Amino acid sequence: MDSDDSVTDPNPHHPDPSLDAEPATVEQMGSLTLGEAGDAAGAERPVGNGFLPADFYAAAGEIEVVEEGSPVSGDLAGPSSLGGPGACRERSGRGDALPSPSSSGYAGERGSSGGSSEIEEADDRETMLDDWSRGKRHPDEDDGSVSWRKRKKHFFILSNSGKPIYSRYGDEHKLAGFSATLQAIISFVENSGDRLKFIRAGKHQVVFLVKVPIYLVCISCTEEPYEALKRQLELIYGQMLLILTKSVNRCFEKNPKYDMTPLLRGTDAVFSSLIHAFSWFVFSNPKPKALVIWNPATFLNAYTCLPLSYSTRQAASAILQDVADSGVLFALLMCKNKVVSLVGTQKASLHPDDMLLLSNFIMSSESFRTSESFSPICLPRYNPMVFLYAYVHFLDVDTYLTLLTTSSDSFYHLKDCRIRIETVLVKSNVLSEVQRSMLDGGLRVEDLPLESSLRSRSLTTPELSSSQSGIGGPSGLWHFMYRSIYLDQYVSSEFSSPISSSSQQKRLFRAYQRLYASMHDNGTGPHKTQFRRDEDFVLLCWITQDFELYAAFDPLSDKALAIKTCNRVCQWVRDLENEIFLFGASPFSW
Amino acid sequence: MATTGNSSINAKLVLLGDMGAGKSSLVLRFVKGQFLEFQESTIGAAFFSQTLAVGDATVKFEIWDTAGQERYHSLAPMYYRGAAAAIIVYDISSSVGGTPLPCLHVPDA
Numbered sequence: 276m277d278s279d280d281s282v283t284d285p286n287p288h289h290p291d292p293s294l295d296a297e298p299a300t301v302e303q304m305g306s307l308t309l310g311e312a313g314d315a316a317g318a319e320r321p322v323g324n325g326f327l328p329a330d331f332y333a334a335a336g337e338i339e340v341v342e343e344g345s346p347v348s349g350d351l352a353g354p355s356s357l358g359g360p361g362a363c364r365e366r367s368g369r370g371d372a373l374p375s376p377s378s379s380g381y382a383g384e385r386g387s388s389g390g391s392s393e394i395e396e397a398d399d400r401e402t403m404l405d406d407w408s409r410g411k412r413h414p415d416e417d418d419g420s421v422s423w424r425k426r427k428k429h430f431f432i433l434s435n436s437g438k439p440i441y442s443r444y445g446d447e448h449k450l451a452g453f454s455a456t457l458q459a460i461i462s463f464v465e466n467s468g469d470r471l472k473f474i475r476a477g478k479h480q481v482v483f484l485v486k487v488p489i490y491l492v493c494i495s496c497t498e499e500p501y502e503a504l505k506r507q508l509e510l511i512y513g514q515m516l517l518i519l520t521k522s523v524n525r526c527f528e529k530n531p532k533y534d535m536t537p538l539l540r541g542t543d544a545v546f547s548s549l550i551h552a553f554s555w556f557v558f559s560n561p562k563p564k565a566l567v568i569w570n571p572a573t574f575l576n577a578y579t580c581l582p583l584s585y586s587t588r589q590a591a592s593a594i595l596q597d598v599a600d601s602g603v604l605f606a607l608l609m610c611k612n613k614v615v616s617l618v619g620t621q622k623a624s625l626h627p628d629d630m631l632l633l634s635n636f637i638m639s640s641e642s643f644r645t646s647e648s649f650s651p652i653c654l655p656r657y658n659p660m661v662f663l664y665a666y667v668h669f670l671d672v673d674t675y676l677t678l679l680t681t682s683s684d685s686f687y688h689l690k691d692c693r694i695r696i697e698t699v700l701v702k703s704n705v706l707s708e709v710q711r712s713m714l715d716g717g718l719r720v721e722d723l724p725l726e727s728s729l730r731s732r733s734l735t736t737p738e739l740s741s742s743q744s745g746i747g748g749p750s751g752l753w754h755f756m757y758r759s760i761y762l763d764q765y766v767s768s769e770f771s772s773p774i775s776s777s778s779q780q781k782r783l784f785r786a787y788q789r790l791y792a793s794m795h796d797n798g799t800g801p802h803k804t805q806f807r808r809d810e811d812f813v814l815l816c817w818i819t820q821d822f823e824l825y826a827a828f829d830p831l832s833d834k835a836l837a838i839k840t841c842n843r844v845c846q847w848v849r850d851l852e853n854e855i856f857l858f859g860a861s862p863f864s865w
Numbered sequence: 866m867a868t869t870g871n872s873s874i875n876a877k878l879v880l881l882g883d884m885g886a887g888k889s890s891l892v893l894r895f896v897k898g899q900f901l902e903f904q905e906s907t908i909g910a911a912f913f914s915q916t917l918a919v920g921d922a923t924v925k926f927e928i929w930d931t932a933g934q935e936r937y938h939s940l941a942p943m944y945y946r947g948a949a950a951a952i953i954v955y956d957i958s959s960s961v962g963g964t965p966l967p968c969l970h971v972p973d974a
């Protein structure tokens with residue numbers, strides 16, 4: 276690799292992440308808060324309270340250790356370069372500092388949304404299985420059906436006059452009365468000059484997102500944090516804009532009672548696949564392979580790349596760049612939900628959310644696989660008002676090329692571009708490398724180098740390949756996600772054997788979600804770490820200006836070792852950055 | 866695609882009609898000889914080509930299979946512009962409306 280290529284080291288201010296247990300460095304930490312939870316069942320653990328920013332964890336800008344049992348001192352040190360004035364504050368017994376869960380009982384304060392409190396939990400797995408394939412399941416259900424009420428997670432889109440637009444379950448038109456109720460609740464609050472964020476009703480949360488003239492509502496008993504559910508509503512709204520643009524709003528200006536459902540006809544598969552990506556697994560289209568893949572992009576605000584050797588990705592980028600120079604706005608080569616390469620003209624950059632929504636749209640629509648196609652598509656983060664035109668072509672079952680342009684008559688040009696691109700990709704073996712990488716999978720915690728001094732391991736050398744034992748990585752490391760803030764990209768490890776069961780993966784996903792929400796609450800400081808232990812995992816999160824690291828360990832892991840291991844993970848990721856990240860696609864690197 | 870005869874004709878063909886009418890099924894049968902019982906609804910428009918020998922000449926069809934979904938109606942002109950022929954498809958088993966072309970506005974061809 277090119278050492279004098281400045282983009283290959285995007286983090287000149289990388290703190291030296293030496294979180295070694297040296298008492299001397301303690302002084303340099305921002306601050307350290309120690310909280311000790313008494314019991315593992317965690318009456319004080321904020322499960323399900325994530326929507327209350329203040330009561331989740333302590334204030335921002337602190338290093339917080341939440342661990343049962345042993346009081347900890349001095350063995351968690353912040354990156355020294357980020358040290359600042361601060362105190363080492365100790366707090367024992369969190370009862371006084373953190374509100375008890377009962378304070379979140381919003382139901383009593385604000386009332387519940389009618390029947391929602393009667394919804395019982397149902398096993399979502401069966402739902403997801405038959406939810407798959409073509410579009411909407413259970414169109415025969417409505418709010419009177421017991422089965423409908425038992426669904427764990429509902430999503431609704433409605434207009435501000437109460438007309439149903441989309442419902443995850445059940446026929447929209449049969450839900451007219453229910454929609455009108457939701458609308459009444461929202462406008463009742465709006466009329467008093469307020470804004471309704473959520474309602475808590477027993478186990479259920481009702482989360483609202485107002486995008487006049489569109490309302491979005493989620494009713495969920497999944498105990499996900501409010502912020503996570505709100506983000507999911509934002510993504511659903513974005514998916515709708517991708518299909519229709521914001522100019523649908525004009526239909527409501529002319530006729531407030533406008534029925535929008537015909538405009539979304541045939542898109543149920545798009546929404547249900549997006550909703551699956553929020554949860555802990557996505558099926559891969561087109562066949563209902565029971566393949567468990569979650570999509571952390573739905574809450575990390577970042578995209579991920581398919582691991583490839585630097586030269587392979589360069590070859591792909593070079594030909595895409597060539598095409599982009601000929602008047603293509605964005606050229607995007609992806610394999611499932613992973614980016615092979617991405618190139619944009621001029622300063623245009625593609626937002627990770629737009630990539631998520633675009634790839635979800637393409638992968639969930641069978642139509643794109645039949646032949647090459649040319650369709651209007653809106654990128655809501657790029658410009659929610661206008662349609663771009665997307666030329667989409669699948670090069671193999673999982674790999675597809677998307678060329679985006681502003682001009683509606685450039686199909687033949689884009690078709691020529693695709694032929695050129697495809698020829699180059701085949702000749703330079705990019706496509707076969709892509710397939711190989713898909714088979715090989717991503718980073719494995721078992722391969723984490725033992726010494727951080729063992730630099731520049733290439734992940735394409737099979738010498739390290741995986742895991743004799745069934746115990747995960749060193750020091751009980753089970754999984755990690757690393758997000759480069761600078762690049763808008765993340766990399767997450769494969770699931771190691773201790774979390775090979777889907778129920779473990781679901782728990783991990785939820786734990787990360789809560790961790791993410793707590794770390795990103797009100798005014799995140801530039802550097803924060805959090806260490807927590809519960810019966811399932813030891814979780815460690817470390818956020819600096821440059822990256823965010825989320826790591827899950829064996830619940831019995833030693834804390835000092837876990838911290839050390841996190842440093843090694845960061846070093847490892849940096850050593851491999853040319854293979855796991857795409858450089859040059861971020862606006863800051865132009 | 867190379868043409869062997871001395872005359873070869875390129876012909877742009879567009880399929881129009883309501884969703885679910887059977888446009889994609891017709892094209893897939895013509896181009897690939899396939900029929901799928903569960904044909905997914907088309908998005909935007911799908912492009913196919915098929916070459917036919919007609920006497921001495923070869924005709925290369927460039928086929929635009931458009932989407933019948935309502936949200937794509939306004940885009941029809943973009944696809945039928947310059948077409949040599951249009952096939953308007955409707956579902957004979959559907960009794961909705963008296964006309965097979967409820968919402969097709971073809972200005973100048």
Ligand SMILES: Nc1nc2c(ncn2[C@@H]2O[C@H](COP(=O)(O)OP(=O)(O)OP(=O)(O)O)[C@@H](O)[C@H]2O)c(=O)[nH]1
Pocket residue numbers: 882883884885886887888889890891901902903904905906907908931932933934954
């Ligand atoms: N019985 C029968 N079914 C057909 C026929 N042609 C199409 N179908 C079925 O009708 C459904 C819709 O057909 P498509 O070809 O997708 O219709 P389309 O006009 O392309 O629809 P859009 O792409 O949404 O505009 C599919 O499930 C087909 O299997 C036919 O001649 N007979």
Ligand SMILES: [Mg+2]
Pocket residue numbers: 888889890905906907930931932933
């Ligand atoms: Mg079709």
